[in-house]
Amino acid sequence: MTESLEAASPVLSIRNLKTHFFTDLGVVPAVDGVDLEVFAGQTLGVVGESGCGKSVTGLSAMRLVAPPGKIVSGEILLRDENLLTLTEKEMQQRRGRDLGMIFQEPMTSLDPLYPVRDPLMEALLAHTAMTKQEALQESIRLLGAVGIPNPEKRVNSYPHELSGGMRQRVMIAVALSCKPAVLIADEPTTALDVTVQAQILALLRDLQKETGTAILMITHNLGLVAENCQTVAVMYAGKVVEKAPVRTLFKNPRHPYTQGLLRAVPRLDHPPKQPLPTIPGMVPNPLRLPTGCRFRSRCLFAIDKCAAEQPPLAELGGGHVSACWVQPEFSLVPSETRAAS
Amino acid sequence: MTEPLIRVENLTKHFHSGGGFLGGSASTVRAVDGISFEVLRGETLGLVGESGSGKSTTGRLLLRLVEPTSGMAYYENQELFGLSASEMKPLRRKMQIVFQDPYGSLNPRMTVSNILREGLEPLGLSRTEEEAEITRLLEIVGLRSTHRNRYPHEFSGGQRQRIGIARALAVKPEFLIADEPVSALDVSIQAQVLNLLLELQQRLNLTMLFIAHDLAVVRHMSDRIAVMYLGKIVEIAESGQIYLNPRHPYTRSLLAAIPIPDPDAKPAETSADPGAQSVRSEGCVFRSRCSFATDKCAQEPALVEVEPGHLSACHFANTLPSL
Numbered sequence: 149m150t151e152s153l154e155a156a157s158p159v160l161s162i163r164n165l166k167t168h169f170f171t172d173l174g175v176v177p178a179v180d181g182v183d184l185e186v187f188a189g190q191t192l193g194v195v196g197e198s199g200c201g202k203s204v205t206g207l208s209a210m211r212l213v214a215p216p217g218k219i220v221s222g223e224i225l226l227r228d229e230n231l232l233t234l235t236e237k238e239m240q241q242r243r244g245r246d247l248g249m250i251f252q253e254p255m256t257s258l259d260p261l262y263p264v265r266d267p268l269m270e271a272l273l274a275h276t277a278m279t280k281q282e283a284l285q286e287s288i289r290l291l292g293a294v295g296i297p298n299p300e301k302r303v304n305s306y307p308h309e310l311s312g313g314m315r316q317r318v319m320i321a322v323a324l325s326c327k328p329a330v331l332i333a334d335e336p337t338t339a340l341d342v343t344v345q346a347q348i349l350a351l352l353r354d355l356q357k358e359t360g361t362a363i364l365m366i367t368h369n370l371g372l373v374a375e376n377c378q379t380v381a382v383m384y385a386g387k388v389v390e391k392a393p394v395r396t397l398f399k400n401p402r403h404p405y406t407q408g409l410l411r412a413v414p415r416l417d418h419p420p421k422q423p424l425p426t427i428p429g430m431v432p433n434p435l436r437l438p439t440g441c442r443f444r445s446r447c448l449f450a451i452d453k454c455a456a457e458q459p460p461l462a463e464l465g466g467g468h469v470s471a472c473w474v475q476p477e478f479s480l481v482p483s484e485t486r487a488a489s
Numbered sequence: 490m491t492e493p494l495i496r497v498e499n500l501t502k503h504f505h506s507g508g509g510f511l512g513g514s515a516s517t518v519r520a521v522d523g524i525s526f527e528v529l530r531g532e533t534l535g536l537v538g539e540s541g542s543g544k545s546t547t548g549r550l551l552l553r554l555v556e557p558t559s560g561m562a563y564y565e566n567q568e569l570f571g572l573s574a575s576e577m578k579p580l581r582r583k584m585q586i587v588f589q590d591p592y593g594s595l596n597p598r599m600t601v602s603n604i605l606r607e608g609l610e611p612l613g614l615s616r617t618e619e620e621a622e623i624t625r626l627l628e629i630v631g632l633r634s635t636h637r638n639r640y641p642h643e644f645s646g647g648q649r650q651r652i653g654i655a656r657a658l659a660v661k662p663e664f665l666i667a668d669e670p671v672s673a674l675d676v677s678i679q680a681q682v683l684n685l686l687l688e689l690q691q692r693l694n695l696t697m698l699f700i701a702h703d704l705a706v707v708r709h710m711s712d713r714i715a716v717m718y719l720g721k722i723v724e725i726a727e728s729g730q731i732y733l734n735p736r737h738p739y740t741r742s743l744l745a746a747i748p749i750p751d752p753d754a755k756p757a758e759t760s761a762d763p764g765a766q767s768v769r770s771e772g773c774v775f776r777s778r779c780s781f782a783t784d785k786c787a788q789e790p791a792l793v794e795v796e797p798g799h800l801s802a803c804h805f806a807n808t809l810p811s812l
Contacts, residue, residue: 197676342539343743343759346745346757346758349748371747371750372748374748374749374752399752408677409677410750412677413676413680413705414683414706415705416704416744420710423684424680424683426677426684430647
């Protein structure tokens with residue numbers, strides 16, 4: 149996989165995005181000053197644990213954040229257009245046509261009362277000049293393109309008649325029906341079995357090659373990131389703490405949180421029944437975030453400065469940034485890659 | 490650690506559905522379809538498979554949370570399925586389970602100490618002994634004694650799973666079934682809970698059946714692994730062998746599909762035809778998705794030893810090319 153294509157300019161840039169939730173208990177800064185860029189034909193992985201703000205970042209890019217959540221500042225640029233300045237009606241035109249999204253649970257994102265041709269044709273009729281007949285033909289073609297056998301028949305199936313993997317294929321077909329410039333994939337395979345997951349991701353990679361769609365892939369699975377993304381951003385407590393080309397992130401991470409995550413994953417090539425290196429403690433309460441670095445209470449490298457001042461994303465060269473005052477060196481416990489390969 | 494604590498013979502569970510007066514067609518799901526295995530004293534047997542493989546049903550059958558269609562299961566030398574409820578009672582103290590969802594398995598209206606007290610009930614302790622025992626249980630799962638008066642919702646997912654483990658350990662079981670105990674947890678918390686289970690097994694000399702869909706997690710926890718597919722065990726081997734020398738095509742495709750957190754590793758492979766999911770055919774259960782299948786596979790292969798301690802249910806177990 150290519151590490152860094154010198155693309156001219158990003159298709160989607162998120163600049164200093166802040167999305168906060170105004171709850172009865174106080175303000176939760178779910179996304180708190182995030183900068184991300186996604187380039188044509190490339191996949192940016194956004195990883196982090198529950199509550200880190202990765203999904204809210206994706207929803208913000210679609211302007212789908214529901215109250216009490218609110219985008220309080222920042223810019224979301226689709227090429228040169230700031231989506232945050234559009235009216236809701238203009239935004240509706242962008243969704244589906246320029247920006248597609250797929251979610252974790254394909255059962256709940258497809259309406260059980262309608263056959264799968266409905267969401268497909270709806271998207272096509274809303275965003276193209278196709279006639280109904282043309283839209284139906286195109287829907288059948290799309291189902292075939294996402295690997296659904298017998299698409300002429302399946303176009304009339306209802307969601308419950310399809311397996312989880314097939315439903316996620318339908319969602320991908322809907323999301324890509326109008327060839328959007330950007331696809332936001334939020335945990336697209338988390339609900340699926342591992343063999344089906346491999347098929348869905350191979351499908352996304354193939355379609356991306358064909359269409360040049362820029363993908364923002366939100367996931368908690370570091371394995372998926374390693375295999376599918378060119379660039380990776382790691383989020384913790386509403387902030388991007390490290391961002392790098394994929395190989396750099398896995399081989400030379402400099403943020404203690406990234407390092408801890410990489411060590412905590414059980415690996416097939418490590419000796420079994422040995423204790424895993426863990427990250428102590430847990431994610432801080434978003435209503436009572438620590439001063440300075442938000443990771444410092446769990447960090448083995450924390451120094452006095454970490455409490456006093458929030459570390460900025462420091463440039464480490466080659467597109468690698470990390471928000472840490474210490475930037476410790478990394479070594480994973482001895483490992484080989486897939487032994488038999 | 491050579492003698493089996495648990496022995497399962499030809500265990501089968503069929504679920505029937507449909508065929509009601511509204512006219513749906515009747516169908517039978519062969520959730521567990523004639524499996525046999527042993528769990529040796531002090532070992533962890535991993536049970537791995539995808540959704541619908543029957544792995545969770547197997548765990549529930551052993552505890553008689555569901556009744557089998559046929560087959561036998563022995564705890565030491567006692568057959569479980571023939572026992573009456575009262576005869577089963579003393580055995581329930583020896584066999585406990587930890588579930589996936591610590592949200593759903595803990596009573597939200599009970600404090601931690603009441604949850605644990607309920608678990609301790611069968612031991613018939615005095616009030617002071619109970620309090621001391623609650624303190625001890627919280628300590629061994631890494632919770633503070635001051636946590637005892639809190640309710641489940643006041644805890645994080647990882648802490649709730651620790652409460653679930655403490656509850657299971659209250660009666661000092663010998664055999665612990667862990668059914669997807671970490672799949673609802675984040676990576677950093679998952680590692681903490683896995684370490685706790687490893688430590689407790691050592692400390693309390695537990696025998697474990699560790700059920701999960703994630704082969705990397707199962708391999709990390711287990712001495713031996715049984716791989717299930719559509720109600721059948723297709724392969725059993727030592728954990729190391731499953732990874733280095735898988736002798737069933739399904740195990741191989743499972744291994745190949747796991748994304749490795751290393752950008753230099755070989756990317757996950759896709760094998761099967763997406764339309765062929767869970768199609769039940771005569772003969773080998775994996776036949777419709779198997780790239781090695783021939784006409785011979787219309788005959789169901791038996792689970793047979795291919796090397797000492799390594800069993801595979803494939804006609805071509807000995808001739809599969811090495812990975």
